[in-house]
Each structure stands twice: as C-alpha cells, then as structure tokens.
Amino acid sequence: MANAERMEAQLKALSLISEQGEEGTTRLSYTPEYRKGADYIKKLMEEAGLTVREDAAGLVWGLLPGTDPDAPKLISGSHLDTVRCSGFYDGQAGIICALEAARMIKESGKPLKGDFEVVAIPMEEGARFPNLTGSKLAAGVLKEADLDLVKDTEGTTLREAMLSYGLTGKLDGVDRSKEKVKAFIELHMEQGTLLEDEGIDLGVVDGIFGCYWKTITVRGEVSHPSTPMAKRKDAGLAACRIVSDLSEHVAKNYVGKATVTCGKMDFHPGEINAIPSRAVFSVDFRSGDKKNFDELDAYLAEKIAQVEKDYRVKVEQEVFSNTPPTPNTPAIMNALTTGAKNLGLKSAVLPSGAGHDTMIFAKIWPTGMIFIPSHEGYTHSPREYTDPRNLANGADLIAEAIRILDAQ
Ligand SMILES: [Zn+2]
Incomplete structure (x- = not known):
C-alpha cells in the first residue's frame, strides 16, 4: 500500500524549495525555482528506480519499463508549476501520487506488460505563459513555429524562456501524439467540497466542463x-x-x-x-x-x-x-471505479469545473481523472490541504487502475 507519510514529506520538501516566506508556494515555469523543483522530482524518480528523461520542453518523464515492448503505454502525472502564492498540493499531488504508484508497482515484483511513465508538466497554470502550454507541446497541438509566437506576461517568447532555462529551444522528441498509449490518468485535488462534505474517498471525473x-x-x-x-x-x-x-x-x-x-x-x-x-x-x-x-x-x-x-x-x-466539454474515456472511468471498489474505497462520479492538462491529452489519448478531497475546497491558496490518507488512497487507486488497464 502507499506510504502516506512519505508522500506528505515529499510534498512539503517540494514546497520549501520554492516557498517565499509565508506567502505560499510560487513556482512559475522555466524559472530558477522551477528548475529546483524539477531537479527534486528527478531525484525522487531516480530513488524510486525509474529511468529519468527531461524532454526538450522541460517535461520530466520517469519510466518503469514493461515486459512487452509492443504493449501500449500507461502514463500518470500532473503539473509542477503553480500560480503565485499557491499551496503545495495543486498539480504537485498528482505527480507525487503517480510516483508512489510506480514505486509500489516496481516493489511488488510483478511488472506490467506496458511501460508506465510518471510525468511532471510545466505551464499548466496561466501564471506565466498561457495555460496548458506544456501539455499542448507534448500533444503536438503547439508546433516549433509557436515557440516564437507564444509569449509570457513580460513579452518573453517561449523559445527565449526555454533557452534561458537551459533547454535547446527546439522541440525534438517532445510531440508524443503518435505513440501507442492506453491511458493517461491525472490525479488532482477537487476544486470544491463535494467529496469532503459527502464523506467520499475519491472522485472519478467523467469530464471537464x-x-x-x-x-x-x-x-x-x-x-x-x-x-x-x-x-x-x-x-x-x-x-x-x-x-x-x-x-x-x-x-x-x-x-x-x-x-x-x-x-x-x-x-x-x-x-x-x-x-x-x-x-x-x-x-x-x-x-x-x-x-x-x-x-x-x-x-x-x-x-x-x-x-x-x-x-x-x-x-x-x-x-x-x-x-466544448471534454469527456473522459468510459473504459478508464470503469477501471477507476472498479479499482476503488477493489481497494474498499468509496468513490463517486463527478465533473471537473476547472480545466486540466487531461483536456489536452484527451485529444490524442484515452484519459481519466481522479479527484482527492480538498479540505474546505481551497486551491490556488496557501490554505490548500488534504489529509495524507487521501494521498495514499489516490496513489493506491492509480496503481490499481493501471494494473486493471494493463491486463485488458
Ligand atoms: Zn492544478
């Protein structure tokens, strides 16, 4: 089972890397703070035994190889950037839970058929560059020419920011739209209080508004x-x-x-x-x-x-x-609902009122989303909080659903 204390400690450590006084966490994409956060995620991925790769757009991928090179891949993760003065769960919890799931699968000694990848994505928030820019690059929605057109709030182009972050300013190997992927699963905090109010452990998101x-x-x-x-x-x-x-x-x-x-x-x-x-x-x-x-x-x-x-x-x-609304994939929703049941957890199907990288990946891959309860519904706030037990439940569900989908 997932180790709740370890995950909470990792999230706290990640926030301290970027924290500014009592104002919460600020980790804007391609800044020195983002670099420190990305390096910390890489270190955690290495410690979990994953093969780490940072692509040319700064997405960090941790690979747990499967036994069958022809089997489709399974991917889970979320965004590493934050808005200004955020908490340390929004986005980040989705990376840490996926990482814990990969660690559990590896330590179980029962490998998957398909590759399992954990991903940390930049530029989901619109705090510096337009929102969802990181996933748009990975999904091939934005192309090489867009690097000179997309600008941050100060007028710096995407290419200039990439170069100053230490990337090549090219997009070689970034577009993954042609790959055979069975599922992209993103875990996120609920941006509301339905789960907490109703005493439900996990939300299975049927679609994004x-x-x-x-x-x-x-x-x-x-x-x-x-x-x-x-x-x-x-x-x-x-x-x-x-x-x-x-x-x-x-x-x-x-x-x-x-x-x-x-x-x-x-x-x-x-x-x-x-x-x-x-x-x-x-x-x-x-x-x-x-x-x-x-x-x-x-x-x-x-x-x-x-x-x-x-x-x-x-x-x-x-x-x-x-x-238009983005529906998630029924087969993945089923795997998440069945997975929660197998784990003895109470789940409910609910929509997401806010946008997420899943909206972009839904253009190229089957997708699913998990919500974990958010205490009093705070997000984009230093008051964000979820009980460590919810992190563990989320990681357990990612691992369980990935196993169910890999076996199908
Ligand atoms: Zn988020």
Missing part, C-alpha cells in the same frame, strides 16, 4: 431620473433582470450540472443622474454536457424576448468563446 462565453448588449434610451418609471427604456434594469433570472434558473435547475456567471457589466453613459441607454455584460456558462449549453441558450433567448417586451429595449448577443 466546457466554457461558453457571450457578450450581451441591451439598448434602451437615455433619460433624466425624473422620467416616470413606467415610461422608461432602462437598459441597465433590463440587463439586471436577465442576469438575475438566468442565475436563479441555473441555481435551481442545474445543481452540479452547470454554472452561469456575469463577471462584467458596463452602463452607458454611466452617470448617477442618467437612465442607462446601453448596458453591456458578459455571460460565462460552464457545463460538462453540451446539451446544457443548448438548453440554457434557449432559456436565454426566451428571457431576452420577454425583457424586450417588458422593458421596451433591444438586445443583441454575441458568442465570444466556445470551448
């Missing part, structure tokens, strides 16, 4: 605040009605299935003594099922028609961005 953004413009008529209420064409009030009804509708009918957020609203002319002639606001829908986006779009259209009538305004909609 898609994200559907709209910009909505309401046009009314500017007028003095002394205008009788019934005579107005108040664009601001109409916008607020749409947002409030839409939010209530989602809160009531889509619990655990979808969310809606209005994060931005501007009124024109934006004066204390003027009825707004125009209101522009954003709508952010998230869901694991595209069907919910279609349903909510229909509800929104209905609501707009009603508001146009009630408030005597005109409303225009524009789609700003549309990232």
Whole structure:
C-alpha cells in the first residue's frame, strides 16, 4: 500500500524549495525555482528506480519499463508549476501520487506488460505563459513555429524562456501524439467540497466542463431620473433582470450540472443622474454536457424576448468563446471505479469545473481523472490541504487502475 507519510514529506520538501516566506508556494515555469523543483522530482524518480528523461520542453518523464515492448503505454502525472502564492498540493499531488504508484508497482515484483511513465508538466497554470502550454507541446497541438509566437506576461517568447532555462529551444522528441498509449490518468485535488462534505474517498471525473462565453448588449434610451418609471427604456434594469433570472434558473435547475456567471457589466453613459441607454455584460456558462449549453441558450433567448417586451429595449448577443466539454474515456472511468471498489474505497462520479492538462491529452489519448478531497475546497491558496490518507488512497487507486488497464 502507499506510504502516506512519505508522500506528505515529499510534498512539503517540494514546497520549501520554492516557498517565499509565508506567502505560499510560487513556482512559475522555466524559472530558477522551477528548475529546483524539477531537479527534486528527478531525484525522487531516480530513488524510486525509474529511468529519468527531461524532454526538450522541460517535461520530466520517469519510466518503469514493461515486459512487452509492443504493449501500449500507461502514463500518470500532473503539473509542477503553480500560480503565485499557491499551496503545495495543486498539480504537485498528482505527480507525487503517480510516483508512489510506480514505486509500489516496481516493489511488488510483478511488472506490467506496458511501460508506465510518471510525468511532471510545466505551464499548466496561466501564471506565466498561457495555460496548458506544456501539455499542448507534448500533444503536438503547439508546433516549433509557436515557440516564437507564444509569449509570457513580460513579452518573453517561449523559445527565449526555454533557452534561458537551459533547454535547446527546439522541440525534438517532445510531440508524443503518435505513440501507442492506453491511458493517461491525472490525479488532482477537487476544486470544491463535494467529496469532503459527502464523506467520499475519491472522485472519478467523467469530464471537464466546457466554457461558453457571450457578450450581451441591451439598448434602451437615455433619460433624466425624473422620467416616470413606467415610461422608461432602462437598459441597465433590463440587463439586471436577465442576469438575475438566468442565475436563479441555473441555481435551481442545474445543481452540479452547470454554472452561469456575469463577471462584467458596463452602463452607458454611466452617470448617477442618467437612465442607462446601453448596458453591456458578459455571460460565462460552464457545463460538462453540451446539451446544457443548448438548453440554457434557449432559456436565454426566451428571457431576452420577454425583457424586450417588458422593458421596451433591444438586445443583441454575441458568442465570444466556445470551448466544448471534454469527456473522459468510459473504459478508464470503469477501471477507476472498479479499482476503488477493489481497494474498499468509496468513490463517486463527478465533473471537473476547472480545466486540466487531461483536456489536452484527451485529444490524442484515452484519459481519466481522479479527484482527492480538498479540505474546505481551497486551491490556488496557501490554505490548500488534504489529509495524507487521501494521498495514499489516490496513489493506491492509480496503481490499481493501471494494473486493471494493463491486463485488458
Ligand atoms: Zn492544478
């Protein structure tokens, strides 16, 4: 079984490498702090008996060779970079649990047929470079030419950052999209409290929420605040009605299935003594099922028609961005659910509201995700915490699911 104390000690040691005072862990990709973190992971991989390779994009791979060179590979890991002032579980727990799983498989004396690789990925967080850049390089989504186009928040190109980190600035051997891989499994802390609240040991993630953004413009008529209420064409009030009804509708009918957020609203002319002639606001829908986006779009259209009538305004909609949901692979979800059962652990199927590298690897490989409980739901915070027992359960489930999939 997994050694909870060892994993917790490794995570603490990893955080101390990058910690800045009491502000939590900051390990931005391709910085000297990231180098120290990557070197520590390499050392742990070597100690666990894995063959270590750092590829040309700085992903660190630890290989446990299988017995059959023709058998498909199995991969598990997560991201090593953090946002500023993070905790020491987000991303990092997924690497340490995969490493513990590899160690258990090796020490069991019963090797796998396929190669098992543990991976530590840079640039998942958007804290320096755009998010998911590390997995996009490994999945062949970003190419050599993109190294001069993708820039960090300071304007440094990816290639320049790679060179200063000690890499070649080329992508030789980075793209793994042509390889025969049976499963990529990522363990992550839940970004919520469902598992903790319900007393569930592990979450099997069925998919990652898609994200559907709209910009909505309401046009009314500017007028003095002394205008009788019934005579107005108040664009601001109409916008607020749409947002409030839409939010209530989602809160009531889509619990655990979808969310809606209005994060931005501007009124024109934006004066204390003027009825707004125009209101522009954003709508952010998230869901694991595209069907919910279609349903909510229909509800929104209905609501707009009603508001146009009630408030005597005109409303225009524009789609700003549309990232579809990413479903995980049923066969891998089954292996995770069966694995949890074999281990006597309570699991539940749930979606991920946040994006992960798994979204990118799902374009080229079968994927699965495990959530471990997060105490009070903190992530991207120095207050992140999970009981060491959850780390052990996670590592045990990775090892068990990898065995089940390898035997299929
Ligand atoms: Zn993360």
